[in-house]
Amino acid sequence: NAGVTQTPKFQVLKTGQSMTLQCAQDMNHNSMYWYRQDPGMGLRLIYYSASEGTTDKGEVPNGYNVSRLNKREFSLRLESAAPSQTSVYFCASTWSQSVGQPQHFGDGTRLSIL
Amino acid sequence: SQELEQSPQSLIVQEGKNLTINCTSSKTLYGLYWYKQKYGEGLIFLMMLQKGGEEKSHEKITAKLDEKKQQSSLHITASQPSHAGIYLCGADTGGTSYGKLTFGQGTILTVHP
Numbered sequence: 740n741a742g743v744t745q746t747p748k749f750q751v752l753k754t755g756q757s758m759t760l761q762c763a764q765d766m767n768h769n770s771m772y773w774y775r776q777d778p779g780m781g782l783r784l785i786y787y788s789a790s791e792g793t794t795d796k797g798e799v800p801n802g803y804n805v806s807r808l809n810k811r812e813f814s815l816r817l818e819s820a821a822p823s824q825t826s827v828y829f830c831a832s833t834w835s836q837s838v839g840q841p842q843h844f845g846d847g848t849r850l851s852i853l
Numbered sequence: 854s855q856e857l858e859q860s861p862q863s864l865i866v867q868e869g870k871n872l873t874i875n876c877t878s879s880k881t882l883y884g885l886y887w888y889k890q891k892y893g894e895g896l897i898f899l900m901m902l903q904k905g906g907e908e909k910s911h912e913k914i915t916a917k918l919d920e921k922k923q924q925s926s927l928h929i930t931a932s933q934p935s936h937a938g939i940y941l942c943g944a945d946t947g948g949t950s951y952g953k954l955t956f957g958q959g960t961i962l963t964v965h966p
Contacts, residue, residue, distance in 0.1 A: 743895070772953075781857075781941060781956035782896075797953065829895060839903060841886055842943075842954065844895040 741765050745830050745845035752820045752852045760815040760848050762830030768843075770836040771813035772797075773805060775826040776847070782829065788813055789836045820852045856880065857944050859957035866932050867965050874927045874960045876942035884945035885925045886954065887916050891938045899927075929962075937964045 746761045764771065769790045774782040774797075784797030786805040794805050802824060804816045813832075817824060827849050831842040858877045866872050876885065884903050888896040900909045902918035902925060909916050913930045929936055939961050943954035 774956075779958055781859075781958045782943075782954075783956075784953055787953060831896075836953070839884060839901065841898045841901055843898065844888075846895040847893075 743830055743832055743843055743845035745828075745848050747848060748846065749849045750851070752817075752850065754820060754822060754852060756820050756852075757816065757818050758820065758850075759817075760828055760830075760850075761812070762814065762845060763812045764830075764832040764843070765811065766832060766834075766843065767810070768832035768834050769810070770833045770840075771807065772831040772833075772842060773803075773813070773815045774829045774831065775799065775824075776829060777826050785815065785828075787836075822852050824850065825852045826850060856946070857942065857955050857957045859940075859942055859960050861960060862958065863961040863963070865963045865965065868933060869931055872929050872932055872962070874940050874962075876925045876927070876944075876957050878923050878944050878946065880923070880944075880946040882918065882922045882925070882944050883947040885916075885918055886943040886945075887925070887927050888941045888943060889938050890941060890959070896941065932962075932964045934964045934966055937962055 743764045772787040773785040788794045788807040791810045827847045830845045833840045833842045887899040900916045905920045905922045907918045915928045939959045941959045942957045
């Protein structure tokens with residue numbers, strides 16, 4: 740019963756380095772999301788994919804790119820990491836992007852940028 | 854100001870006490886989701902509310918959505934140490950945000966044995 744799996748769980752980067760955060764779900768969900776969680780600010784939506792083949796910007800997309808590789812996988816890329824991107828990143832998925840469908844979350848990736 | 858406000862920001866209670874966490878929106882709520890998060894872990898879905906006046910319960914946790922669909926409360930009866938964690942409300946406010954959730958800042962709950 741894996742649900743939503745995120746890798747890696749922890750990562751330390753230097754400013755300017757690039758990296759890709761991976762997310763995979765095994766629930767046959769259509770919609771997937773990337774959030775960042777910062778102290779005192781709750782979760783903020785970075786990008787989402789309503790269905791395979793589509794991606795859209797969320798509230799805080801600057802500095803990030805995403806790829807919906809297939810129905811199961813949705814990756815988040817930091818091209819040139821900045822200290823302001825130090826955060827905990829969560830991937831989530833749901834059956835469809837409609838009201839009444841709760842999102843299921845992974846355990847997060849804790850990212851520190853020095 | 855934040856679109857979704859949670860209060861209180863933190864709460865410390867003695868085991869066995871009742872408590873309430875509130876979530877207030879500046880917009881009409883088309884869906885309100887309550888989640889619990891333990892430190893270092895992901896969010897666990899608790900309950901979802903959609904209709905004005907709706908109330909749902911699971912074990913000792915009850916969630917309500919007011920008639921105007923702009924405020925929700927989460928009530929825990931006879932709290933236990935296992936209830937400790939961060940409680941977050943997430944809201945779907947419809948319109949261009951349809952299907953996307955806005956989250957409150959979270960309420961940190963500590964339960965002392």
